[in-house]
Amino acid sequence: MARLLGSVRARTTVGATAVVAGALVAAGLAVVLLLRGNLAGQADLRAEVAAREVAAQLATGTSYGGLDLPDGEDHPVQVVGEDGRVRAVSEDLQAVRGTGSPDVRPGGSGRGGGDDEDDRDDDPRRGEVSDDDPRLSTGTATVDGRTAGYRFAAVEVTTPRDETVTVYAGADLAAARDAVGTVTRAMLAGLPPLLAVVAGVTWLVTRRALRPVEAVRAELAEITASGDLARRVPVPGARDEIARLAATTNETLAALEESVARQRGFVADASHELRSPIASLRTQLEVAAAHPELLDVDGLVEDVVRLQHLAADLLLLARIDAGDRPPARPVAFGRLVRDELDRRAPRDRIAVRPSIEADPQVMGVPGRLARVVGNLLDNAERHADGAVGLSLRAEAGTAVLRVADDGPGVPAADRERIFERFVRLDDARSRDEGGAGLGLAIARDLVLAHGGSLTVGEAPGGGALFEVRLPAT
Structure with a gap:
């Protein structure tokens, strides 16, 4: 009652x-x-x-x-x-x-x-x-x-x-x-x-x-x-508030279904990627236990480092998905790019040719912005034949960062797919050379979290051209 x-x-x-x-x-x-x-x-x-x-x-x-x-x-x-x-x-x-x-x-x-x-x-x-x-x-x-x-x-x-x-x-x-x-x-x-x-x-x-x-x-x-997220609620025939509520509910269910499917795929892909280095480590340790003289210390270290990087990437993605947003502050983007180039210079396979024309100030998290620059440079170095270029300029209140390489480029049909998690194109399937397919996905998620955009096109001299646009203050 x-x-x-x-x-x-x-x-x-x-x-x-x-x-x-x-x-x-x-x-x-x-x-x-x-x-x-x-x-x-x-x-x-x-x-x-x-x-x-x-x-x-x-x-x-x-x-x-x-x-x-x-x-x-x-x-x-x-x-x-x-x-x-x-x-x-x-x-x-x-x-x-x-x-x-x-x-x-x-x-x-x-x-x-x-x-x-x-x-x-x-x-x-x-x-x-x-x-x-x-x-x-x-x-x-x-x-x-x-x-x-x-x-x-x-x-x-x-x-x-x-x-x-x-x-x-x-x-x-x-x-x-x-x-x-x-x-x-x-x-x-x-x-x-x-x-x-x-x-x-x-x-x-x-x-x-x-x-x-x-x-x-x-x-x-x-x-x-x-637990069947594929089902949808009935939408009344009348065009009133209740019909709009039902339609919005179905849109929410569709987004939730997509999110759950993405999460399940992410977990499956993460498990698959983690299985390889862990299996390699186990094999090497078992061989070392039976034949100590065959112990490959360098290989163990590489597998551990790769496993560490993969775990760090997965943790960062989990934080991004959970809505983790550290406090933003003004960042001199030109100085941040220079510092990242100086940090990478000793271990770069191909020297980066920088062209920093401005030092625009953006609101963001320095560590995550540096991660974006580093991931784009890692991707360019991995696919470049012999040249990697970086430019930074300010255009109409926007900081524009471009990273180009002279590699095979990205086919037009794959220019959105490469930003999906665990996606590697055919010429980047090798786990030793191609990575786990998380670098570009992390870079785009971080740029979007800063209110910007990350796209890929064709460089003037061939190869891939990645462009980051961030609102300047």
């Missing part, structure tokens, strides 16, 4: 339902407030119309007793003079609050005292109804034993006898309140079913949308269990 509630589908459903619930509550509250305000405005208008109708009768000279008053239950009316005495009330009006007087019978003591002259200046003229907006108030009235809330409008009028009175007329609020209550209850009753529908639809749609993801997950689980 906890797993189900913690799923993407459950979280999506809960989130969508919560958002819809919040939106519906906000919308419902706005509707209720607008409805209440509209109904209140209508009640104010009805009360004002009723008050002005009565005031118009008074303005025309109708006596208080002869007023045609509206139904008291719908529009209770009270006419109050300036002295506070009630002049007329609706029939069956038994009690009232919120008007000018609590009295519901004509007559009474009033408030006593005369009218203020300033107050009279604001009164409408004789036989006229005030044009001012009516005073509005909320109160209650009891009509024929029924008490209800009313909205009262107060309109002043001056009779032809020059008596100013205020007409209070009410509009029943029960209908408005009932309408607001009905709408509120309807919304509250409809909210849970609507949210249930939203949750159900979201649950079903999310399940349908995530079905391809589950298919990808299940296939990946089977691939992991079986």
Whole structure:
């Protein structure tokens, strides 16, 4: 249960339902407030119309007793003079609050005292109804034993006898309140079913949308269990994010399959290359044990040195594959090349003809950059007939190193293959002369790790031309 509630589908459903619930509550509250305000405005208008109708009768000279008053239950009316005495009330009006007087019978003591002259200046003229907006108030009235809330409008009028009175007329609020209550209850009753529908639809749609993801997950689980990297996850037909995820997953599986195949081939090739020097050492030691006088010390040393170099190359490749990146620092590439040439000079079979025109600065690891130069010179010396050339120059923010030889060159079809590990061309099959086929592979991996490129072409005078390009700082 906890797993189900913690799923993407459950979280999506809960989130969508919560958002819809919040939106519906906000919308419902706005509707209720607008409805209440509209109904209140209508009640104010009805009360004002009723008050002005009565005031118009008074303005025309109708006596208080002869007023045609509206139904008291719908529009209770009270006419109050300036002295506070009630002049007329609706029939069956038994009690009232919120008007000018609590009295519901004509007559009474009033408030006593005369009218203020300033107050009279604001009164409408004789036989006229005030044009001012009516005073509005909320109160209650009891009509024929029924008490209800009313909205009262107060309109002043001056009779032809020059008596100013205020007409209070009410509009029943029960209908408005009932309408607001009905709408509120309807919304509250409809909210849970609507949210249930939203949750159900979201649950079903999310399940349908995530079905391809589950298919990808299940296939990946089977691939992991079986170890068969040749399998691929299903790609949905829709061009959406899930389809792109599945396609990217297949690309990752393809890269992983290629990497594993390359690693297995590397291990097999390494085992094959290591077997020869180890077998040679064992043979020589067994012969030496049986016939000490036949011990070939120089041969043993050569085999040990070759085995040592091979182990070092394999270790370096393993570090490169593992993403080992020592901290880079500014390196004077021209000085590094000169130092490498000076170090190699005593043991070179063919003297290198250098042409160092610049000393560009590159970011890198000095030892690994020197290894690149050394591997390229070893390869050139191994295949050269009698000349090896090296040039270094700066071109448009790039350090360009070229190493050329006058050997047979590299056929166009093999110019990428020679950078693969343990690859030796037909004229370099001899393990004594051709090496293990790791030098160029190591050189390219190191150059790529420094953000550069290593390519091979044809030298101007024939032979092979290797070109290294590194970004200069």
